[in-house]
Amino acid sequence: MTATQAGEARAGVEVRLEDLRRSYAGVTALDGLSLTLAPGELVALLGPSGCGKTTAMRLVAGLEEANSGRVMFGGRDVTGLPANKRDVGMVFQAYSLFPHMAAWENVAFGLQIRHVATGERKQRALDMLELVGLGKYANRYPSQLSGGQQQRVALARALAIRPQVLLLDEPLSALDAKVRSRLRDEIRRVQLEVGITTLFVTHDQEEALAIADRVGVMQSGRLEQLGPPTEIYSRPATPFVADFVGLTNRMRGDVGGGAIKIRGASIPLVHPDVPDGPAIALVRPEAVSLVTDGEIEEGPLVGTVIAVVFLGAVSRVTVDLGDATVLAQMQTSAASQTPAGTKVRLAFRNDPVLIQREEQAAPASA
Amino acid sequence: MNRSRRIKLQVFRSAVFLVMGVFFLVPIAAMFEFSTRGNSVTAPRTMEAWTNIIKTPDLVDAIIASLELAAITSIAMLVLLLPTMVWVRLRLPRLNRIVEFICLLPLTIPAIALVVGLFPISRWMRINISDSILMLSFFYLILVMPYSYRALDAGLAAIDIKTLSEAARSLGAGWGTVMLRVIVPNMSSAILNACLLSVAVVLGEYTFANLLTYENLQVAIAYVGLVSAGTSIAVAVASLLFAFVLLMVLSFVGRPRERMARAEETIVAPESRILPLRDSYIGVQK
Numbered sequence: 001m002t003a004t005q006a007g008e009a010r011a012g013v014e015v016r017l018e019d020l021r022r023s024y025a026g027v028t029a030l031d032g033l034s035l036t037l038a039p040g041e042l043v044a045l046l047g048p049s050g051c052g053k054t055t056a057m058r059l060v061a062g063l064e065e066a067n068s069g070r071v072m073f074g075g076r077d078v079t080g081l082p083a084n085k086r087d088v089g090m091v092f093q094a095y096s097l098f099p100h101m102a103a104w105e106n107v108a109f110g111l112q113i114r115h116v117a118t119g120e121r122k123q124r125a126l127d128m129l130e131l132v133g134l135g136k137y138a139n140r141y142p143s144q145l146s147g148g149q150q151q152r153v154a155l156a157r158a159l160a161i162r163p164q165v166l167l168l169d170e171p172l173s174a175l176d177a178k179v180r181s182r183l184r185d186e187i188r189r190v191q192l193e194v195g196i197t198t199l200f201v202t203h204d205q206e207e208a209l210a211i212a213d214r215v216g217v218m219q220s221g222r223l224e225q226l227g228p229p230t231e232i233y234s235r236p237a238t239p240f241v242a243d244f245v246g247l248t249n250r251m252r253g254d255v256g257g258g259a260i261k262i263r264g265a266s267i268p269l270v271h272p273d274v275p276d277g278p279a280i281a282l283v284r285p286e287a288v289s290l291v292t293d294g295e296i297e298e299g300p301l302v303g304t305v306i307a308v309v310f311l312g313a314v315s316r317v318t319v320d321l322g323d324a325t326v327l328a329q330m331q332t333s334a335a336s337q338t339p340a341g342t343k344v345r346l347a348f349r350n351d352p353v354l355i356q357r358e359e360q361a362a363p364a365s366a
Numbered sequence: 367m368n369r370s371r372r373i374k375l376q377v378f379r380s381a382v383f384l385v386m387g388v389f390f391l392v393p394i395a396a397m398f399e400f401s402t403r404g405n406s407v408t409a410p411r412t413m414e415a416w417t418n419i420i421k422t423p424d425l426v427d428a429i430i431a432s433l434e435l436a437a438i439t440s441i442a443m444l445v446l447l448l449p450t451m452v453w454v455r456l457r458l459p460r461l462n463r464i465v466e467f468i469c470l471l472p473l474t475i476p477a478i479a480l481v482v483g484l485f486p487i488s489r490w491m492r493i494n495i496s497d498s499i500l501m502l503s504f505f506y507l508i509l510v511m512p513y514s515y516r517a518l519d520a521g522l523a524a525i526d527i528k529t530l531s532e533a534a535r536s537l538g539a540g541w542g543t544v545m546l547r548v549i550v551p552n553m554s555s556a557i558l559n560a561c562l563l564s565v566a567v568v569l570g571e572y573t574f575a576n577l578l579t580y581e582n583l584q585v586a587i588a589y590v591g592l593v594s595a596g597t598s599i600a601v602a603v604a605s606l607l608f609a610f611v612l613l614m615v616l617s618f619v620g621r622p623r624e625r626m627a628r629a630e631e632t633i634v635a636p637e638s639r640i641l642p643l644r645d646s647y648i649g650v651q652k
Contacts, residue, residue, distance in 0.1 A: 063532055094526055096533035100551040109547075110537035123590040154533075161537060 008225035011165045012040035012197035013074030015060070020069035022055050022221075029055040033069070042191055042198040043226075044212035046205060048244065052221035053201045056310045057169050060199060062086045072163050084113075084155050086165075089158030089196075093170040103129060104138040110161035121318055128156035131190060139183040148179040153188060155356045159194060159288040166191065166198040172207060205245050209233060217241045234284075235270065239356045244281040247316075249283040250356070260355055262348070263300035263321075270352040285316060285329035287349040290338055301346040305338050319344060386466045394606060401600040415596030416604075425601060428586030435582065436568040438503040442560040443514045448557070451518055452549055455527055469515035472508050477573040481507070488578050499580045506568050513563040521556020525549075558616045566609055585619065 017036040022030040030052040037043050045053040058064040059072055062083035068080045078086050089110075095264055097106050106118075107125035116124070129135050132152040151171050158166060168187065172180040188211045191198050200206050208215045209229040216226040217240070225237040236242035253262035258272030260281045267281060296302055303321040315335035317328045326346060338344055375389050401415045419425055447469070454461050472480065484505055527549060534544045550557065572584035581589070583605060591598030 061532075061536055083532070084538045084540055087538075088536060089534070092529050092533060094529045096529045098527075098530060098552070099525070100535075100546055109534070109539075113538040113543065157533075157537065167536075196487075284600070313428040 001039045012038075012195055013197065014039050014072075014164055015074075015197050016070075017056065017060065018070040018072065018156065020056065020059055020071070021067045022052075022064065022124050024066060028221050030059070030066070033221070033223055034220075035216060035223060035226065037197050037199060039197055040195045041213045042188070042200060042211065044200040044202060044208035044215045045218055046202055046208040046245070047218035048203060051218040053203075053218050054169060054296060055221075056218075057167050057199060058202045060165065061088050061090050061167050067335075076122045078302045083120055086163045087163050088167055089161060089163035090167040090169065091158050091171040093173055094148065094155055095142065095174065097145075097150050097157070099142050100118060102139050103139055103145065104154055106142070107157045110157065115163065124160055125156075129153070131159070131193070132186065146179075146231065147175050147196065147207045148183050149220075151175065155190065159190070159196070163196070164183065166194075166196045168198065168200040169332035170202050173202070173204070180207070209245070212298065214320065217244060219244075233270065234351070236354060239282060242354050247327060248286050248327075249285060249288065249359040251283055251324070251326070252283050253279060253281050253355075253357060255279045260353065263346075265301060265348050266347075268350065268352045270354050273330055274355065277357075279357055282354045282356065283348065284351075285327040287351050287353075288318070288326060289330065289347045290317060290328055290334075290344040291347050292338060292344050296343050296345050297347065303344060305340050305342045305344055307340060308335055308338070310335075319345075319346060394603060395601045397599050400439060401603060403596065409548035415594065418590075418594060418597040419601055419604065422590060422597065424581065425586050425597075428581050428583050429500065429601075431581070432569055432583035434500060435503050435506060436565040439506040439510055439568050440564040442503060442507050443510055443564050444557065447511070447514055447518055447560075448550075449545065450529075451522060452527065452545065453514070455486045456531060457586070465596075466515065466519070469511045471512075471514040477509075478577070480505075480641065481517060481574055481577045484508075485578070499582065501573075502575060502578070502580055505578075506571060509574070510564040510567045513567060514560040517556050517560035517563055518553070521559075528602050530593055548636040555639065562613060562616050565612060568610060569605060573641050 007110040009290070012101050015218050017035045019034055019161050021028075028049075033052070033056055035043070035056075045056060047053050056062065057065050059069075060276070062081055062085070066079065070077055073087070074076065097103075098109065100232045101109065104122065104125040107128050111121040111124060121252070126135060126138055129138050132155055134149060134152055134156070137145060137149060139154075142153075145153065145316045147303055151174075154171070171187070172183055175183065186225060200208070200212060209232065212229060214226060215229050215232045216342070217232060225241045227235075228236075230243055232241065236245060242248050249261045253260040253267075255269070255274055256276045259266045260279060262281055262283075267283070290305075301321070303319040305317055306320045307318040309316040309318075310332060313332060314329055315337060316330045317330065317335050321330060328346070335360050402411045402413060404410055404412050450465065454465050475483075487506070488501070491504070495501065530548050530552070531544045534548045539547070568584060571582065572588070574580075575582040575585045576588070583601075587598050587601045587605075590601065
């Protein structure tokens with residue numbers, strides 16, 4: 001049997017969350033969340049701690065009850081169903097394998113609950129372990145598996161029952177960086193192979209952007225923006241999204257004629273129809289480049305490199321403009337031309353930027 | 367750890383083990399010696415006191431009754447405490463302190479006060495339900511609660527009960543299945559410890575039984591002691607040995623199975639099968 005057969009690729013169902021609300025002792029955790037996952041889609045909910053993303057997932061799983069709103073699986077209202085009747089598979093942040101069962105017994109647990117015959121149960125469990133690359137570890141106990149392996153078994157266990165929906169609650173956060181990145185790719189591969197509708201919760205932007213078809217950024221129980229990873233990163237809808245996803249330079253300027261003028265340089269706006277006046281532009285470090293050619297005369301965009309941080313293929317350069325510092329991100333080969341102490345002139349890519357008004361902004365860098 | 371330090375530690379452990387062994391075994395050996403004395407100083411050793419145990423019907427009945435009480439109390443304790451403690455931990459954590467207080471309360475009340483307080487209930491039960499000695503198990507349940515609570519609480523604290531039960535629930539398990547197939551197997555040692563403590567308390571209980579005019583093992587030993595000190599001591603040694611053997615058996619049964627191998631075993635991760643990712647932007651780590 002092949003891994004695909006083991007996963008029994010099934011058409012994913014549409015998952016719809018309608019105006020979900022949940023509060024705890026007067027504190028609102030989820031404030032009218034509405035979200036639709038297309039069949040087979042992987043949506044990542046991203047946000048800081050306490051933004052309501054885990055609450056949303058627990059409501060979908062049936063582990064908690066919503067104060068109001070509905071959860072629909074394939075057009076069927078499952079809001080009132082308890083967790084064990086929802087037909088979801090879930091992988092938890094904490095290691096959740098049953099310590100007294102071997103890997104294959106863990107995977108077969110849900111099948112046993114469903115009264116699948118012993119022979120078929122074991123075969124399906126072994127097939128699922130093959131799918132996650134742990135076929136030869138079937139007889140190992142959780143204490144004999146590494147963290148990454150345990151989470152893979154948990155994924156196999158969640159998928160073995162052929163659930164309608166897969167829920168992943170920060171399944172990688174307890175792992176070290178290398179294993180996390182490897183397992184992230186593995187989860188995506190398996191999800192695509194099985195074709196199951198998946199909700200993935202994380203506070204790690206890199207994880208969310210790398211794995212998801214669409215990313216939903218949450219804040220204070222609300223969905224700030226939902227869109228493909230590229231859109232979330234390069235066209236953030238709100239200052240919070242711009243700030244939370246990736247690094248952002250906050251630079252003072254003056255809005256006028258659909259653009260913002262920063263230290264003499266004009267950059268177009270994402271939303272050009274805003275009133276004129278002073279504002280703070282949110283500029284990505286990679287939209288900032290450094291000019292070193294020829295004689296650099298003093299000017300508002302001229303500064304001195306004070307630090308170069310090597311990040312591998314790219315490097316991050318900090319430039320001191322005298323009254324502010326600006327981050328620029330570029331290829332490491334380019335950054336090597338501007339060691340600390342080099343005089344440089346800043347140039348901005350012509351990408352539209354978001355702005356924030358002074359009164360709603362945190363202190364800006366320029 | 368270097369070799370000389372290891373040897374010192376081993377010597378220290380052996381010394382502690384020896385001292386503790388002497389502390390426990392010398393009184394028992396002395397009791398045994400006393401129970402095998404003849405009727406006079408010059409009389410030869412005899413096992414008459416020991417054979418008297420099975421020749422005394424009241425004593426045999428009391429032993430059987432105490433064993434039955436121990437079994438009933440242990441089962442009742444588990445049925446009452448375990449689901450309550452699990453439920454409080456999972457769904458009503460704010461009640462944890464209150465449940466703990468209630469369970470530990472019998473420790474702070476003298477047995478005589480408990481008996482006086484429970485006497486009307488005992489009388490009512492004797493008239494309306496049964497006069498059997500097994501009714502004592504209701505009162506013993508109260509007595510064993512503090513010890514059993516502590517043992518079960520330690521077991522529950524050792525596992526991530528919330529995640530395990532949620533994982534089982536998400537796989538389709540009802541609460542009964544969660545309890546019997548996930549929680550109980552993962553705290554078998556704690557359950558056995560709680561049972562052992564219950565058995566020890568019940569087998570050693572005297573005040574309740576005596577004041578409520580039931581004849582359990584300790585009451586029977588006291589009565590036998592009035593007519594034959596040797597037999598009384600022989601029964602006491604036998605009950606101590608029984609508790610000791612029971613402890614060994616429970617320790618053996620409760621030991622994690624061989625298949626649950628050591629966590630420190632080095633595992634080599636299998637090669638990852640990574641497919642190329644689709645184009646996507648990677649956010650800059652803040």
